Amino acid sequence: LDLEKEFIRQMRANGERLSSPRLAVFRVLARQNSTRIPDLVATMQRHGLDRATTYRTIKLLRKLGMVRDVTAGGHRVIELTDSFRGHHHHFWCRNCGKLVDFDDDELEKELHRAAKRLGIQLSSHQLEMSGFCEKCQKTQSTTNL
Amino acid sequence: LDLEKEFIRQMRANGERLSSPRLAVFRVLARQNSTRIPDLVATMQRHGLDRATTYRTIKLLRKLGMVRDVTAGGHRVIELTDSFRGHHHHFWCRNCGKLVDFDDDELEKELHRAAKRLGIQLSSHQLEMSGFCEKCQKTQSTTNL
DNA sequence: GTCCATGCAAAGTCTTTGCAACAGA
DNA sequence: TCTGTTGCAAAGACTTTGCATGGAC
Numbered sequence: 001l002d003l004e005k006e007f008i009r010q011m012r013a014n015g016e017r018l019s020s021p022r023l024a025v026f027r028v029l030a031r032q033n034s035t036r037i038p039d040l041v042a043t044m045q046r047h048g049l050d051r052a053t054t055y056r057t058i059k060l061l062r063k064l065g066m067v068r069d070v071t072a073g074g075h076r077v078i079e080l081t082d083s084f085r086g087h088h089h090h091f092w093c094r095n096c097g098k099l100v101d102f103d104d105d106e107l108e109k110e111l112h113r114a115a116k117r118l119g120i121q122l123s124s125h126q127l128e129m130s131g132f133c134e135k136c137q138k139t140q141s142t143t144n145l
Numbered sequence: 146l147d148l149e150k151e152f153i154r155q156m157r158a159n160g161e162r163l164s165s166p167r168l169a170v171f172r173v174l175a176r177q178n179s180t181r182i183p184d185l186v187a188t189m190q191r192h193g194l195d196r197a198t199t200y201r202t203i204k205l206l207r208k209l210g211m212v213r214d215v216t217a218g219g220h221r222v223i224e225l226t227d228s229f230r231g232h233h234h235h236f237w238c239r240n241c242g243k244l245v246d247f248d249d250d251e252l253e254k255e256l257h258r259a260a261k262r263l264g265i266q267l268s269s270h271q272l273e274m275s276g277f278c279e280k281c282q283k284t285q286s287t288t289n290l
Numbered sequence: 291g292t293c294c295a296t297g298c299a300a301a302g303t304c305t306t307t308g309c310a311a312c313a314g315a
Numbered sequence: 316t317c318t319g320t321t322g323c324a325a326a327g328a329c330t331t332t333g334c335a336t337g338g339a340c
Contacts, residue, residue, distance in 0.1 A: 017339055019295060038329065050297045055330060057295095071216050071271075091265055102263055110255035115274060118247055120236055123276040126216075129260060131268040162314055164320060183304065195322045200305060295338075302331070312321070 003030045003084050007066070010083070014064050021049050025057045026066075033101060034072055034079040070126055073099050089127040095136035148175045148229050152211070155228070159209050166194050170202045171211075178246060179217055179224040215271055218244045234272040240281035 007026045011018050021044075028043055029035065035043075037058065044054040058078065061067035068081050073092040079085065087108075088101040115122040152171050156163050166189075173188055174180065180188075182203065189199040203223065206212035213226050218237040224230065232253075233246040260267040 017294065019339070021296070041329085051329090052298080052331075053296055069216065069219070071214065071221070074214070076216070076221055091263065094268065104259045104262065106262075107255055107259040110252055111272075111274070114249045114252040115276070117249065117251075118236065119279040120274060121277040121282050122274055123239065125272065125274040127270065127272045129256070129265060129267055129270040131260070132266040134264040137266050162319065164314070166321070186304085196304090197306075197323080198321055201320080292340090293338105294340100296336080298334095298336105300332085302329100304327100304329070306327070307325085309323095310321105311323105312319105314319085315317095 003080075006084060010064065010066060016060065016064070021053050022057050022060075024049060025054060026061070029061075029067065029078075029080050030084065033085075033099070034070065034077040036075055036077050040078070068126075071128060073097065089129070091133070092128065092130040093133040093136055094130055095132055095139075098133060100133070148225075151229060155209065155211060161205065161209070166198050167202050167205075169194060170199060171206070174206075174212065174223070174225050175229065178230075178244070179215065179222040181220055181222050185223070213271075216273060218242065234274070236278070237273065237275040238278040238281055239275055240277055240284075243278055245278070 004023070004026070007023070007030075008018060011022070016022075024047060025040070025044060028040060028047075037055075040058070041051050041054045045051060058067060062069070062078075066081055066084070067078050069076060069078055070090065071077070072090045085101075086103070088103045091100045091102055092098070093100075111125055111127075112122060115125075149168070149171070152168070152175075153163060156167070161167075169192060170185070170189060173185060173192075182200075185203070186196050186199045190196060203212060207214070207223075211226055211229070212223050214221060214223055215235065216222070217235045230246075231248070233248045236245045236247055237243070238245075256270055256272075257267060260270075
């Protein structure tokens with residue numbers, strides 16, 4: 001894939017070695033929107049990678065800004081950052097549990113305006129909305145929440 | 146304090162028993178903006194509370210919606226919910242590490258408009274901004290990030 | 291060839307659980 | 316009194332670390 005080239009580029013740019021465990025972890029991350037760390041560790045272990053290596057790789061990618069932590073659906077998960085996935089936020093349906101990425105220009109603009117109003121020089125932000133998705137609003141009656 | 150009455154009210158309303166460990170945990174939570182769970186556990190332990198009790202209390206308050214998890218300053222922390230503290234978001238300065246609560250009406254409105262655009266029935270949301278606070282923008286030169 | 295990353299094993303930290311004694315309503 | 320809560324101790328889940336070996340450049 002193309003993400004892989006970007007990964008290699010960023011590793012080189014940071015003077016980090018490109019090992020096959022590191023590439024393997026990246027590939028798994030690239031296949032999904034977000035992952036709980038213990039799940040990733042378990043997956044990599046099935047691929048023959050030691051836990052310690054996976055943890056060390058996560059830590060490295062986090063340090064290089066290629067991976068970030070977010071809370072999504074009440075869980076702490078990690079995901080590739082914007083240079084790989086594009087900027088987005090999360091919506092979590094409290095009924096069906098679905099986790100959806102979204103982006104909204106107007107909202108984005110307002111976020112930056114708000115930062116300006118608050119005197120903040122914004123370098124990143126993360127947002128999670130939760131509630132009921134379109135489907136679940138119809139299915140559910142007033143029994144919501 | 147007044148928060149305590151609200152706490153008692155909500156416990157009763159939910160048919161939960163009011164024990165002195167529970168009240169003690171609530172009091173500690175009420176004294177700070179947010180806490181890392183292990184820190185809270187340690188504090189309570191100093192007050193003579195068993196770890197298990199603290200964990201069980203956190204879980205209960207979370208279930209009742211009196212406590213929620215947020216990521217703030219790169220850490221997972223818990224804090225009392227809006228009925229105790231009012232609605233707010235977090236800003237974290239990447240330079241001095243300061244963690245500030247803020248609220249912004251325009252932003253709040255836009256969040257709800259965005260939810261509507263996306264077909265979401267919003268029940269809650271949480272936002273963290275990070276960057277450089279006013280002070281650190283001046284101190285720092287272009288060496289930012 | 292050099293230096294860093296990996297695997298392994300052990301330790302460390304955080305969190306949950308079973309059960310008998312206890313306390314709130 | 317009755318039922319849910321607590322403390323304790325043990326187990327479980329998650330994460331980090333030290334060190335010898337192997338791999339990237």
